[in-house]
Amino acid sequence: MATPLVLGPMLRYVDDTSASIWVETRADGVVSVHADGRSWQARTFAVHGHHFALVEVDGLEPGSVSPYSVEIDGVRVWPEPDSQYPASVIATRAPGRRSRIAYGSCRTSVPHDRSGNRTHGVDSLRAFALAVADGREARPDLLLFLGDQVYADSTTKEMQEFIRSRRDIHEEPGKELKDFEEYAHLYQLAWSDDANRWLLSSVPSAMIFDDHDIRDDWNASLDWKKDIQATSWWHERIVAGLASYWVYQHLGNLSPRERAADEMWQQVTGRRDGASPDLTAVLDAFADRCDKDPDSYLWSYSRDFDGTRLIVLDSRAARDLTPSARGLLDAQELRWFDDHMRGGFRHVLIATSLPFLLPLGLHHVEAWDEAIAQGAWGRPAAWVGERLRRAFDLEHWGAFQNSFQAVAGIATELADGDRGPAPQTVTFLSGDVHFSYLAEVERQSGSRIVQAVCSPMRNPLPRFLRWFSVVMSYGAATPMGAAAAHSAKVPDPPFRWKTVKGPWFDNNVALLVDGPDGLTMTWHTGVVEDGDELHPRLEEVASITVPAERDATVSS
Template structure:
């Protein structure tokens, strides 16, 4: 750990990112190079300015390393802030030599035009929402967050046109699929900031430093991932005996392993500042890996060029998040057999647990700080007990991981109009009782019961489900065939219809007489976008359900393959097709919306970007757009029944 550069580090490395914003509450998240003494100032257009010197109860600080400190600002206001108007804000950081600096000093890239401070709008109702998932830095597309920022820049002076929320619906990072230049930058940043190290059990390397120095650390990490006797049946069942690590991703060559690696990646995908602190050297690589590194470098450089816009968007719009598999690892908790294998080995358990700790700190904490207070307290204790060499205590890190794997409380709700219910579809799974190799339900019976309780007597609701509740029937059918063959991991068989019990309970919730009349379901995951209008067949007073899927922010689906899936789905599952009676949702009438820029008959839109949904006073969509990362805007148009 090298302190030589500490005096050259900027005060703030990442953020601030706006998280929960309510009339009487404001939550922000940032990472600084030192513990900051902060003063929050608020500047409403029609009310008096507010200045609050933040104490320990209003600003919590966790040391991620010698020169990296995560801050969560959570302020309760005595006087409510006005709604539906722009409110400027600043975080003033006290300086050791005296005086203060503000956002305009240390993060001018977060400001529009001649602004002196960023601003936000507290909407009296959820009238428009930006949403998307699947942001992979080394995908060849441009960044959908940069497009959303450009869209907001045109409207930021008109509060009524600004979105109420920015929702990340999963795969905010790809911990299991990392480009070589990104992994190299991660290691440079770990050293520059002195992020804490860790000791490893059940691995071929003893600790994090040995891992970073290992010959296999770039493009050969599948050799370092655990391969034990307990995985033989898993490999035989899923891959026909082909040698695979515990982790089933096809892109495990640079799979993140340590907590510091995952934390460093969050810093590098959310802010341009950390990139200015590292030299960007090329590590020593074998010839074939050096060639791949060279091909990936310009893609990562293009991603970094757009980061100021992504950071500005998250500083100006309240931002909420929920995990999906790639935030942790591909196929996370897909089957009971996967769980038994991954959690039964100390090294794979640590890898999954480290990503979950990083999610807690970087994503989950800002969604609902009170709900996550207990795990945050345990995390703070872990981080404070590093030894003189900067290593975390292994037993305490493992204990925290055990607690997080058992934790029930990642889901959250917003008391907005309409109410928003954000689902955890990864950790409370309904495991197959007949075959542990069959896909688990995305939520178990108890979690679905709690979900129903949140809906009772609400006139309208917005549901955030990482995977679409109503997906493409043909693709779900293909996944079902592979599941019957005992190979669900080959096709990522994760959909709401894959488990009979979970599917039936979910469909019954929509038919319950005390649940809402209007549902908007926001999803991602699948790397293409679509909209469905769903109603109950032969039901005069059917609720109306809009399944709105936007994916990915920086990702996509193979064009030719998606075209075939789209075409075959239209043929095989046309309204008159008898195949509809073999689906679990046969009692639901599903009508697709048509993308206005699609080729004849297309219902699925394949293009990186971010979704925008505008809602009327009853919580019904009046406009559904996909803001393409390439600058093209696609409107999904309702098809006449």
């Protein structure tokens, strides 16, 4: 008999006294969480025939670690019988404890067998989960997923089999996702692996989307949006993508206070008759509105830990594509970001799926391409610039100079102590580019400004594209890119930066540790030994400490 639990439990937002536990169930029902002799429960809500619940666990002791179980309508569904993994736990924040954050992006969902590992590499997240389960790696305080947890536009054989079971795959949108039902199946493929499912049940997680959660180059330009809107299938895709993102990813990002103020969550909690609400119509309308009017909803969020502020930025849905005001952040989100960039913390972490500091050569190329696509060299060159932008994914921060210059200025003010006591570091955490590296802004005083990229978790670049990425990003690309940018009258960046470590192209999960000596960042990959494809060993790729003292050098 099939278990009534489809996905989860996933431990999402956790603070010093509360936790949020998310599940997807097979049918309408009451979900209860049991820990330390107490219980908490919530009724499911429905979206497109799928059933979900988020249980708010409160009244916990700070710094406590509590094993928990889950029941649906009185039937125990977690832990699973004969599980090989340790008990799932709720670990609340302890005052004064420094943070350990694991992060990364870009993870495809293919089997963890020889074939899957040959085509997509070993899943670094699975290797990390196994190491945490075995006690070989300490449990982090947070798993931070920086986009492309699911690929709606580049589907696996398993996903395509599901698509074929319900529609003609030769009709638009073909092998790409069409609707909420297909998104639900894609999330099931992404989160049902046993090791990662256990990890997500025991470590709090925070998430933000990137383009492949919806489609490659999502909101790259106004011309791109006009072209995609002219297709027969886009409206259903964007509504399903944003609606499913709210349910599967965004809801768990919110604190209890933020959830209580969320317009969609109010639809869940506002029923007084105890019945299970069906959000299908209102959530679809909400998603449609969010696409048409990005100012109507804020996907970005912020969390404060002891001595650390984490700011998670939406760098996709909130873009302003109007040529005269083109920005990777629209005016509302930029104001929100400006308000949250304050001193008084040891570290300010800015999580944005797209690297803020690309290798300098590539940054110049993207800035040049934006300028010519905007008409700096006339209409024929503008057509070429738009084609280049789409062909080579030239749509990162460098390709949105208004936003880049504004954020660079805000980060510099923070690092200089103009926004309160300066932190030790202003650190950008990113993914997306399918190679990892650490870069640092060249500064003589004030806080360090660094960029730490971890990508991919499981979706490596083909070898010929690795070579292309290195050529485009380093060496002669820097002076050539700068010359091209100057020829299009692109303003110089307000500072220079250089790559301190990298690039490397392994499937990676990164671990950031706030220690007394500074921020230590370690990248890990999974290695198969003796043909045991299901149990890869976690192996260190690189480790770098950004020291607390300004005069000390970055060490590896």
